[in-house]
Amino acid sequence: MVHADELSGMHALQDLDRSQTEKLAAIATKAEYPAGTVLFRHKQKLTHYNLLLEGSVALTIDLEQGDPLTLGVVEPGRSFGISALIRGKRSTANAICQKDSTVIHLSEEKMLELFEQDGKLGYCFMFRVLRIFKSRMNQRTRQFLVSLEQHPEIQPAFEGLGHISFG
Amino acid sequence: MVPRNDLKRIYMLSDMPESMLARLADIAHLYIYSANMSLFESGENLKHFYMVLTGQVSLSIDLVTDVSITLGTVGQGHACGVSAFIPESRSSSKAVCDEPSELIVLSADEVFALFEEDWDLAYQFTSRIVRLFKAIMDHRTSIFIKSLKNNPQVQKSLRQTELAQII
Numbered sequence: 431m432v433h434a435d436e437l438s439g440m441h442a443l444q445d446l447d448r449s450q451t452e453k454l455a456a457i458a459t460k461a462e463y464p465a466g467t468v469l470f471r472h473k474q475k476l477t478h479y480n481l482l483l484e485g486s487v488a489l490t491i492d493l494e495q496g497d498p499l500t501l502g503v504v505e506p507g508r509s510f511g512i513s514a515l516i517r518g519k520r521s522t523a524n525a526i527c528q529k530d531s532t533v534i535h536l537s538e539e540k541m542l543e544l545f546e547q548d549g550k551l552g553y554c555f556m557f558r559v560l561r562i563f564k565s566r567m568n569q570r571t572r573q574f575l576v577s578l579e580q581h582p583e584i585q586p587a588f589e590g591l592g593h594i595s596f597g
Numbered sequence: 598m599v600p601r602n603d604l605k606r607i608y609m610l611s612d613m614p615e616s617m618l619a620r621l622a623d624i625a626h627l628y629i630y631s632a633n634m635s636l637f638e639s640g641e642n643l644k645h646f647y648m649v650l651t652g653q654v655s656l657s658i659d660l661v662t663d664v665s666i667t668l669g670t671v672g673q674g675h676a677c678g679v680s681a682f683i684p685e686s687r688s689s690s691k692a693v694c695d696e697p698s699e700l701i702v703l704s705a706d707e708v709f710a711l712f713e714e715d716w717d718l719a720y721q722f723t724s725r726i727v728r729l730f731k732a733i734m735d736h737r738t739s740i741f742i743k744s745l746k747n748n749p750q751v752q753k754s755l756r757q758t759e760l761a762q763i764i
Contacts, residue, residue, distance in 0.1 A: 491742065493742075499742075501738075512731070513731070515724075515727075516724075516727065516728045516731050517728065518728075519728070519731060522735055522738070545720055545724075548716075549715075549716035549717035549718070549719060549720040549721075550716040550719070550720075552716075552719075552720030552723075552724065553712065553716055553719035553720040553723055556720060556723040556724045556726075556727050557723055559727050560679075560682065560683055560723060560726060560727050560730060561683055561686075563727065563730045563731065563734060564679075564680065564683050564686050564689075564730070566734065567689060567730070567733070567734045567737065568689055570734065570737055570738060570741070571658070571668070571689050571690075571737060573741075574737065574740075574741045575658070575660060575666075577741075578660055578666070579660065
Protein backbone atom coordinates (compact mmCIF):
# COMPACT_ATOMS: atom_id res chain seq x y z
CA MET A 431 0.00 0.00 0.00
CA VAL A 432 1.24 3.45 -0.90
CA HIS A 433 0.11 6.68 0.78
CA ALA A 434 -1.61 9.27 -1.43
CA ASP A 435 0.94 11.87 -0.29
CA GLU A 436 3.66 9.88 -2.04
CA LEU A 437 1.74 10.17 -5.32
CA SER A 438 0.72 13.81 -5.01
CA GLY A 439 4.13 15.12 -6.10
CA MET A 440 4.25 12.99 -9.21
CA HIS A 441 4.39 15.02 -12.41
CA ALA A 442 2.05 12.72 -14.33
CA LEU A 443 -0.63 12.92 -11.63
CA GLN A 444 -0.71 16.71 -11.20
CA ASP A 445 -4.18 17.10 -12.71
CA LEU A 446 -5.81 14.66 -10.28
CA ASP A 447 -7.67 15.78 -7.18
CA ARG A 448 -7.15 14.22 -3.74
CA SER A 449 -9.89 11.59 -4.05
CA GLN A 450 -8.61 10.50 -7.46
CA THR A 451 -5.04 10.24 -6.13
CA GLU A 452 -6.29 8.15 -3.21
CA LYS A 453 -7.95 5.72 -5.60
CA LEU A 454 -4.63 5.19 -7.39
CA ALA A 455 -2.73 4.93 -4.10
CA ALA A 456 -5.03 2.11 -3.03
CA ILE A 457 -3.88 -0.06 -5.96
CA ALA A 458 -0.20 0.97 -5.86
CA THR A 459 2.75 -1.02 -4.54
CA LYS A 460 6.28 0.12 -3.76
CA ALA A 461 9.62 -1.65 -4.20
CA GLU A 462 13.31 -0.86 -3.80
CA TYR A 463 15.91 -1.86 -6.37
CA PRO A 464 19.71 -1.73 -6.29
CA ALA A 465 21.65 0.13 -8.98
CA GLY A 466 22.03 -1.97 -12.11
CA THR A 467 18.64 -3.67 -11.84
CA VAL A 468 16.92 -4.10 -15.20
CA LEU A 469 13.28 -3.19 -14.59
CA PHE A 470 12.19 -4.13 -18.10
CA ARG A 471 13.58 -4.71 -21.55
CA HIS A 472 12.85 -3.14 -24.93
CA LYS A 473 9.80 -4.71 -26.63
CA GLN A 474 8.67 -6.39 -23.41
CA LYS A 475 4.93 -6.59 -22.65
CA LEU A 476 4.59 -4.40 -19.58
CA THR A 477 2.29 -5.24 -16.69
CA HIS A 478 2.88 -2.07 -14.64
CA TYR A 479 3.04 1.68 -15.06
CA ASN A 480 5.82 3.07 -12.87
CA LEU A 481 6.49 6.24 -10.86
CA LEU A 482 9.98 6.96 -9.55
CA LEU A 483 10.07 8.00 -5.90
CA GLU A 484 13.85 7.95 -5.34
CA GLY A 485 16.97 7.24 -7.40
CA SER A 486 17.28 7.37 -11.17
CA VAL A 487 16.39 5.08 -14.06
CA ALA A 488 17.98 5.18 -17.52
CA LEU A 489 15.89 4.44 -20.59
CA THR A 490 18.12 3.00 -23.29
CA ILE A 491 17.87 1.28 -26.62
CA ASP A 492 20.38 -1.12 -28.13
CA LEU A 493 21.97 -0.11 -31.40
CA GLU A 494 23.40 -2.61 -33.87
CA GLN A 495 26.90 -1.45 -32.99
CA GLY A 496 28.44 0.06 -29.89
CA ASP A 497 26.99 0.89 -26.52
CA PRO A 498 23.26 1.35 -25.98
CA LEU A 499 21.89 4.84 -26.64
CA THR A 500 20.35 6.59 -23.63
CA LEU A 501 17.00 8.08 -24.66
CA GLY A 502 16.61 9.77 -21.31
CA VAL A 503 17.06 9.51 -17.57
CA VAL A 504 14.01 9.32 -15.32
CA GLU A 505 14.38 11.45 -12.20
CA PRO A 506 12.25 11.27 -9.00
CA GLY A 507 8.70 12.49 -9.57
CA ARG A 508 8.64 11.24 -13.17
CA SER A 509 7.03 8.14 -14.60
CA PHE A 510 7.92 5.48 -17.14
CA GLY A 511 6.37 2.42 -18.74
CA ILE A 512 3.31 4.18 -20.17
CA SER A 513 3.17 1.46 -22.85
CA ALA A 514 1.59 -0.73 -20.16
CA LEU A 515 -1.61 1.32 -20.52
CA ILE A 516 -1.73 1.32 -24.30
CA ARG A 517 -3.38 -1.71 -25.84
CA GLY A 518 -1.07 -3.74 -28.04
CA LYS A 519 2.03 -1.71 -27.17
CA ARG A 520 5.30 -3.04 -25.82
CA SER A 521 8.07 -1.11 -24.14
CA THR A 522 10.05 1.13 -26.45
CA ALA A 523 13.23 1.07 -24.32
CA ASN A 524 15.16 -0.82 -21.66
CA ALA A 525 14.69 0.60 -18.14
CA ILE A 526 17.76 0.21 -15.92
CA CYS A 527 18.32 1.63 -12.41
CA GLN A 528 21.31 3.98 -12.51
CA LYS A 529 21.23 4.38 -8.71
CA ASP A 530 19.50 2.52 -5.89
CA SER A 531 15.87 3.36 -6.63
CA THR A 532 12.42 3.24 -5.06
CA VAL A 533 9.67 2.68 -7.62
CA ILE A 534 5.90 2.85 -7.20
CA HIS A 535 4.18 0.30 -9.42
CA LEU A 536 0.59 0.55 -10.64
CA SER A 537 -0.83 -2.62 -12.14
CA GLU A 538 -2.01 -2.06 -15.72
CA GLU A 539 -4.97 -4.35 -15.15
CA LYS A 540 -6.13 -2.58 -11.98
CA MET A 541 -5.57 0.90 -13.43
CA LEU A 542 -7.61 0.19 -16.56
CA GLU A 543 -10.35 -1.39 -14.44
CA LEU A 544 -10.42 1.74 -12.28
CA PHE A 545 -10.61 3.98 -15.36
CA GLU A 546 -13.51 1.93 -16.75
CA GLN A 547 -15.37 2.46 -13.46
CA ASP A 548 -14.45 6.13 -13.12
CA GLY A 549 -14.35 7.75 -16.56
CA LYS A 550 -13.48 11.18 -15.17
CA LEU A 551 -10.37 9.79 -13.44
CA GLY A 552 -9.42 7.93 -16.64
CA TYR A 553 -9.91 11.07 -18.72
CA CYS A 554 -7.92 13.32 -16.35
CA PHE A 555 -5.03 10.85 -16.33
CA MET A 556 -5.01 10.30 -20.11
CA PHE A 557 -5.36 14.02 -20.83
CA ARG A 558 -2.24 14.68 -18.74
CA VAL A 559 -0.38 11.90 -20.55
CA LEU A 560 -1.39 13.44 -23.88
CA ARG A 561 0.03 16.84 -22.91
CA ILE A 562 3.27 15.26 -21.70
CA PHE A 563 3.54 13.24 -24.92
CA LYS A 564 3.12 16.41 -26.95
CA SER A 565 5.96 18.13 -25.16
CA ARG A 566 8.11 15.02 -25.47
CA MET A 567 7.40 14.68 -29.19
CA ASN A 568 8.21 18.34 -29.84
CA GLN A 569 11.52 17.84 -28.09
CA ARG A 570 12.26 14.66 -30.02
CA THR A 571 11.41 16.32 -33.35
CA ARG A 572 13.62 19.30 -32.49
CA GLN A 573 16.48 16.96 -31.62
CA PHE A 574 16.00 15.20 -34.94
CA LEU A 575 16.06 18.45 -36.89
CA VAL A 576 19.13 19.74 -35.06
CA SER A 577 20.91 16.47 -35.90
CA LEU A 578 20.00 16.85 -39.58
CA GLU A 579 21.26 20.42 -39.60
CA GLN A 580 24.48 19.54 -37.83
CA HIS A 581 25.06 16.36 -39.81
CA PRO A 582 23.88 16.96 -43.38
CA GLU A 583 25.62 13.70 -44.34
CA ILE A 584 22.68 11.74 -42.94
CA GLN A 585 20.15 13.55 -45.17
CA PRO A 586 20.83 11.32 -48.22
CA ALA A 587 19.87 8.31 -46.13
CA PHE A 588 16.43 9.86 -45.76
CA GLU A 589 16.15 10.58 -49.47
CA GLY A 590 16.49 6.84 -50.03
CA LEU A 591 13.74 6.18 -47.53
CA GLY A 592 11.51 8.82 -49.10
CA HIS A 593 11.55 10.84 -45.91
CA ILE A 594 13.17 13.98 -47.26
CA SER A 595 12.29 16.08 -50.25
CA PHE A 596 13.96 19.04 -51.87
CA GLY A 597 11.62 21.80 -53.04
CA MET B 598 -23.24 14.10 -39.37
CA VAL B 599 -21.55 11.03 -40.87
CA PRO B 600 -22.75 7.40 -40.86
CA ARG B 601 -21.50 5.41 -37.88
CA ASN B 602 -20.09 2.80 -40.24
CA ASP B 603 -17.76 5.39 -41.74
CA LEU B 604 -16.37 6.13 -38.27
CA LYS B 605 -15.80 2.40 -37.74
CA ARG B 606 -13.45 2.46 -40.73
CA ILE B 607 -11.11 4.66 -38.70
CA TYR B 608 -8.78 2.31 -36.79
CA MET B 609 -8.68 4.27 -33.56
CA LEU B 610 -12.50 4.25 -33.37
CA SER B 611 -13.16 0.74 -34.67
CA ASP B 612 -13.55 -0.69 -31.16
CA MET B 613 -15.46 2.22 -29.60
CA PRO B 614 -18.79 1.30 -27.98
CA GLU B 615 -21.73 1.89 -30.36
CA SER B 616 -23.43 4.49 -28.17
CA MET B 617 -20.26 6.59 -28.08
CA LEU B 618 -19.73 6.25 -31.83
CA ALA B 619 -23.27 7.53 -32.35
CA ARG B 620 -22.52 10.68 -30.33
CA LEU B 621 -19.30 11.30 -32.27
CA ALA B 622 -21.06 10.64 -35.59
CA ASP B 623 -23.55 13.41 -34.74
CA ILE B 624 -20.82 16.06 -34.60
CA ALA B 625 -18.57 14.71 -37.38
CA HIS B 626 -18.46 16.15 -40.91
CA LEU B 627 -17.27 14.59 -44.15
CA TYR B 628 -15.30 16.82 -46.53
CA ILE B 629 -13.61 16.14 -49.85
CA TYR B 630 -10.20 17.73 -50.34
CA SER B 631 -8.27 18.13 -53.60
CA ALA B 632 -4.69 16.96 -54.09
CA ASN B 633 -2.12 19.43 -52.67
CA MET B 634 -4.72 21.08 -50.45
CA SER B 635 -3.29 22.14 -47.11
CA LEU B 636 -5.06 21.04 -43.92
CA PHE B 637 -2.82 22.92 -41.51
CA GLU B 638 0.61 24.49 -41.19
CA SER B 639 3.41 23.72 -38.78
CA GLY B 640 3.06 25.77 -35.59
CA GLU B 641 -0.67 26.34 -36.11
CA ASN B 642 -3.17 26.29 -33.26
CA LEU B 643 -5.47 23.51 -34.49
CA LYS B 644 -9.23 23.57 -34.14
CA HIS B 645 -9.97 20.33 -35.97
CA PHE B 646 -8.98 16.68 -35.97
CA TYR B 647 -8.82 14.85 -39.34
CA MET B 648 -9.54 11.17 -40.05
CA VAL B 649 -8.76 9.79 -43.51
CA LEU B 650 -11.63 7.83 -45.04
CA THR B 651 -10.01 7.67 -48.49
CA GLY B 652 -6.83 9.18 -49.90
CA GLN B 653 -3.61 10.15 -48.19
CA VAL B 654 -2.15 13.09 -46.26
CA SER B 655 1.57 13.88 -45.83
CA LEU B 656 3.00 15.35 -42.65
CA SER B 657 6.18 17.33 -43.19
CA ILE B 658 8.37 19.95 -41.64
CA ASP B 659 10.66 22.51 -43.29
CA LEU B 660 14.30 21.97 -42.42
CA VAL B 661 15.77 24.97 -44.27
CA THR B 662 14.62 26.94 -47.30
CA ASP B 663 13.62 24.55 -50.09
CA VAL B 664 14.30 21.45 -48.00
CA SER B 665 11.48 19.70 -46.20
CA ILE B 666 11.32 16.38 -44.44
CA THR B 667 8.30 14.13 -44.68
CA LEU B 668 7.79 12.87 -41.14
CA GLY B 669 5.12 10.42 -42.20
CA THR B 670 2.07 9.80 -44.33
CA VAL B 671 -1.45 9.33 -43.03
CA GLY B 672 -3.35 6.77 -45.05
CA GLN B 673 -6.87 5.39 -45.13
CA GLY B 674 -8.20 4.67 -41.65
CA HIS B 675 -5.58 6.81 -39.90
CA ALA B 676 -5.79 10.31 -38.43
CA CYS B 677 -3.87 13.54 -37.88
CA GLY B 678 -4.22 16.81 -36.02
CA VAL B 679 -3.95 15.37 -32.51
CA SER B 680 -2.72 18.76 -31.27
CA ALA B 681 -6.31 20.00 -31.58
CA PHE B 682 -7.05 18.14 -28.35
CA ILE B 683 -4.23 19.79 -26.43
CA PRO B 684 -5.28 23.36 -25.60
CA GLU B 685 -2.68 26.04 -26.35
CA SER B 686 -0.44 23.59 -28.19
CA ARG B 687 0.60 23.95 -31.81
CA SER B 688 0.97 21.46 -34.64
CA SER B 689 4.44 19.98 -34.98
CA SER B 690 4.18 19.59 -38.75
CA LYS B 691 2.23 20.76 -41.76
CA ALA B 692 -0.36 18.49 -43.40
CA VAL B 693 -1.10 18.40 -47.13
CA CYS B 694 -3.31 16.02 -49.11
CA ASP B 695 -1.19 13.88 -51.45
CA GLU B 696 -4.21 13.00 -53.58
CA PRO B 697 -7.96 13.74 -53.62
CA SER B 698 -9.10 12.64 -50.16
CA GLU B 699 -12.30 12.17 -48.17
CA LEU B 700 -11.71 13.26 -44.59
CA ILE B 701 -13.95 13.01 -41.54
CA VAL B 702 -13.44 16.17 -39.52
CA LEU B 703 -14.19 16.71 -35.82
CA SER B 704 -14.24 20.13 -34.20
CA ALA B 705 -12.17 19.97 -31.00
CA ASP B 706 -14.53 22.40 -29.25
CA GLU B 707 -17.52 20.18 -30.02
CA VAL B 708 -15.64 17.08 -28.83
CA PHE B 709 -14.71 18.82 -25.56
CA ALA B 710 -18.38 19.79 -25.08
CA LEU B 711 -19.31 16.09 -25.45
CA PHE B 712 -16.66 15.18 -22.88
CA GLU B 713 -18.31 17.48 -20.30
CA GLU B 714 -21.54 15.52 -20.75
CA ASP B 715 -20.03 12.04 -20.77
CA TRP B 716 -16.80 11.28 -18.88
CA ASP B 717 -16.77 7.66 -20.04
CA LEU B 718 -16.74 8.87 -23.64
CA ALA B 719 -14.01 11.38 -22.67
CA TYR B 720 -11.86 8.57 -21.27
CA GLN B 721 -12.47 6.13 -24.13
CA PHE B 722 -11.75 8.73 -26.81
CA THR B 723 -8.72 10.29 -25.10
CA SER B 724 -7.12 6.91 -24.40
CA ARG B 725 -7.35 6.21 -28.13
CA ILE B 726 -5.79 9.58 -28.94
CA VAL B 727 -2.94 8.71 -26.54
CA ARG B 728 -2.51 5.39 -28.37
CA LEU B 729 -2.37 7.24 -31.71
CA PHE B 730 0.07 9.83 -30.37
CA LYS B 731 2.35 7.11 -28.99
CA ALA B 732 2.40 5.40 -32.39
CA ILE B 733 3.35 8.68 -34.10
CA MET B 734 6.07 9.32 -31.53
CA ASP B 735 7.47 5.81 -31.86
CA HIS B 736 7.49 6.17 -35.65
CA ARG B 737 9.44 9.42 -35.41
CA THR B 738 11.91 7.84 -33.03
CA SER B 739 12.35 4.86 -35.34
CA ILE B 740 13.21 6.99 -38.38
CA PHE B 741 15.66 8.86 -36.20
CA ILE B 742 17.27 5.64 -35.00
CA LYS B 743 17.49 4.38 -38.60
CA SER B 744 19.46 7.49 -39.49
CA LEU B 745 21.95 6.72 -36.73
CA LYS B 746 22.80 3.22 -37.87
CA ASN B 747 25.69 4.16 -40.11
CA ASN B 748 26.64 7.45 -38.54
CA PRO B 749 28.80 6.95 -35.44
CA GLN B 750 29.61 10.67 -35.33
CA VAL B 751 25.94 11.53 -34.89
CA GLN B 752 25.58 8.79 -32.27
CA LYS B 753 28.53 10.26 -30.40
CA SER B 754 27.07 13.75 -30.30
CA LEU B 755 23.70 12.36 -29.23
CA ARG B 756 25.25 10.54 -26.31
CA GLN B 757 26.16 13.94 -24.93
CA THR B 758 22.56 15.14 -24.91
CA GLU B 759 19.25 13.71 -23.82
CA LEU B 760 17.04 12.65 -26.66
CA ALA B 761 13.79 12.56 -24.81
CA GLN B 762 12.04 14.30 -22.01
CA ILE B 763 10.77 11.66 -19.65
CA ILE B 764 7.31 11.89 -18.18
